[in-house]
Amino acid sequence: EVQLVESGGGLVQPGGSLKLSCAASGFTFSGSAMQWVRQASGKGLEWIGRIRSKANSYATAYPPSVKGRFTISRDDSKNTAYLQMNSLKTEDTAVYYCKAVDYDSSGYLTYDYWGQGTLVTVSS
Amino acid sequence: SYELTQPPSVSVSPGQTARITCSGDALPKQYASWYLQKPGQAPVLVIYKDSERPSGIPERFSGSSSGTTVTLTISGVQAEDEADYYCQSADSSGSYYVFGPGTKVTVL
Numbered sequence: 001e002v003q004l005v006e007s008g009g010g011l012v013q014p015g016g017s018l019k020l021s022c023a024a025s026g027f028t029f030s031g032s033a034m035q036w037v038r039q040a041s042g043k044g045l046e047w048i049g050r051i052r053s054k055a056n057s058y059a060t061a062y063p064p065s066v067k068g069r070f071t072i073s074r075d076d077s078k079n080t081a082y083l084q085m086n087s088l089k090t091e092d093t094a095v096y097y098c099k100a101v102d103y104d105s106s107g108y109l110t111y112d113y114w115g116q117g118t119l120v121t122v123s124s
Numbered sequence: 125s126y127e128l129t130q131p132p133s134v135s136v137s138p139g140q141t142a143r144i145t146c147s148g149d150a151l152p153k154q155y156a157s158w159y160l161q162k163p164g165q166a167p168v169l170v171i172y173k174d175s176e177r178p179s180g181i182p183e184r185f186s187g188s189s190s191g192t193t194v195t196l197t198i199s200g201v202q203a204e205d206e207a208d209y210y211c212q213s214a215d216s217s218g219s220y221y222v223f224g225p226g227t228k229v230t231v232l
Contacts, residue, residue, distance in 0.1 A: 035221075037167075037223075044208075044210065044223060044224075044225050044226040045159070045161070045167060045210050045212075045223040045226070046223060047212065047220070047221040047222060047223055049220075050221075061219060061220050061221075062220060063125065063220040063221070063222065064125045064220075065125070097166055097167075107173070108176065109169075109172050109173075109176065109178050112169040112172070112178065114167060114168075115166065116166055117166065
């Protein structure tokens with residue numbers, strides 16, 4: 001059974017830091033690209049970054065809204081991806097989802113898996 | 125920063141066809157994906173690379189692209205299709221992805 005389980009969410013003060021984890025099982029984690037997506041309560045989805053596989057040099061990408069504050073990493077030996085969030089703002093309050101995606105050599109989707117999310121609340 | 129545009133809502137009767145548009149300047153260059161999300165659940169991918177359907181997604185879901193607009197079509201809408209639908213694509217250089225603001229599909 002495929003599972004993506006996020007952890008590490010909670011309450012943090014503005015200006016603080018938090019590191020989320022995404023533990024994967026049931027598929028070949030090392031071959032997947034890992035992404036993070038967040039959703040504020042009652043709002044839409046926001047893509048906040050991705051890290052590719054070792055074969056793709058662990059390349060990372062971030063949108064302008066979080067670039068320089070958020071860092072995505074992975075430990076393939078632990079089947080886990082991470083989201084390090086620094087200089088947190090109240091507007092970073094959201095449910096944070098991790099997702100795993102992979103394509104075959106012809107460019108067709110192999111899988112697109114999502115976790116159930118973890119809540120991060122930035123408040124004083 | 126790059127933005128995608130979607131209508132806030134679409135209403136459709138059961139058995140009819142729903143069309144949801146997504147507009148963005150980079151769409152002629154970048155593929156789009158579509159996700160549906162039901163309350164309290166994680167999103168589900170229904171279309172990728174503009175028109176490809178993942179395994180397990182019903183054939184009534186289809187996607188198309190024309191210029192700066194991509195369209196998700198749900199043919200023969202069912203009550204279970206009531207959800208929020210989001211398009212996703214990349215900026216013109218492929219540096220990062222964005223989601224559209226979402227479209228709430230209501231089945232009357």
